[in-house]
Amino acid sequence: MSCLRHPAGAYLRLEGSISMTSAVADDTTDKVVFGGVDSHADTVHVAVISDNGGHLADAEFATTAAGYAAALAFLGAHGHVNAIGVEGTASYGAGFTRAARSAGLDVVEVNRPDRAERRRIGKSDPIDAYAAARAALSGRASSAPKDDTVTGIRALHNAARSAVKARTAALNQITHILVTAPESIRARFGQLKGADRTDALARLRPAGDAVHVAVLTALKSLARRVKELTAEHHALTRALDSEVTAHNPGLRAAYGVGPDTAAQLLVTAGGNPERLRTEASFAALCGAAPVPASSGRTNRHRLSRGGDRAANAALYRIALVRMSSDPRTRDYVARQTAAGRTKKEGSPVASVGR
Known part of the structure; x- marks a missing residue:
């Protein structure tokens, strides 16, 4: 257990805190702050900064229910938490992310550290936690955590x-x-x-x-x-x-979609929620959005080699099943072939690959 001392002399007792450095402002009633979390297997290091980037405090907490509760109380003691940048929301930071979101706090994924800053000031748990907080403040970290x-x-x-x-x-x-x-x-x-x-x-x-x-x-x-x-x-x-x-249930009931295929599409969608704005964005995520490759009088598209290849393979399997036994798909392929397109260009697998 650690205690956080306010200038007025009062102490805030934090169950689950392991170590802490603090510099708390006099009045936090209307203060807006940002949090940053450097996550590990057994501990999370939490840092708090003001809305102008000033360092307020940092502390280390255990990766337990009590530790997460203490970490959230520690953040809230410094003001209104606008957002928390977390490294590894789908790995070591998953537990803290769940606790923070359950408390109604906004969590953003810090995908990678600022390499230039790391070369300049080095690396430690407090440094990484403050860097995550600055990433949330600046908007550099804006990705939503993976769908739990x-x-x-x-x-x-x-x-x-x-x-x-x-x-x-x-x-x-x-x-x-x-x-x-x-x-x-x-x-x-x-x-x-x-x-x-x-x-x-x-x-x-x-x-x-x-x-x-x-x-x-x-x-x-x-x-x-x-x-x-x-x-x-x-x-x-x-x-x-x-x-x-x-x-x-709608996805699973779709023609040609088995348990494994449906699971892969759901995992891909849940792992990239910030990219699911339209059908086109999901197609791009799955590598199924044809890339223009036209020139002069030639008007064509080429196969996309980007995106999530596991999701692309799932779409490929669905297309193959439908081409073999779904009347609507077979009619579509026949129309495209009659229009002069090759099977590769006119079939549903034209924009997906193995």
């Missing part, structure tokens, strides 16, 4: 993707082992494919000489891993589907 409502979707989506990657790695290992395995093992399992091979390997009882036992034991272990990861992925996908449907 998609945190659960992001966690499930990342877990499901990691399960798929691990499963693919295990399947590749099985294939590579079988390439160099003894002839009897290759003859027995080399012709099997997919689930049939995995099931057969998972039921193995390794026997034979030392080489056969070692190879068969490795194959059995990998096959069981594949089955476990498959079941894990199915469970995560079901949970993800429920979460996505509850969050945005």
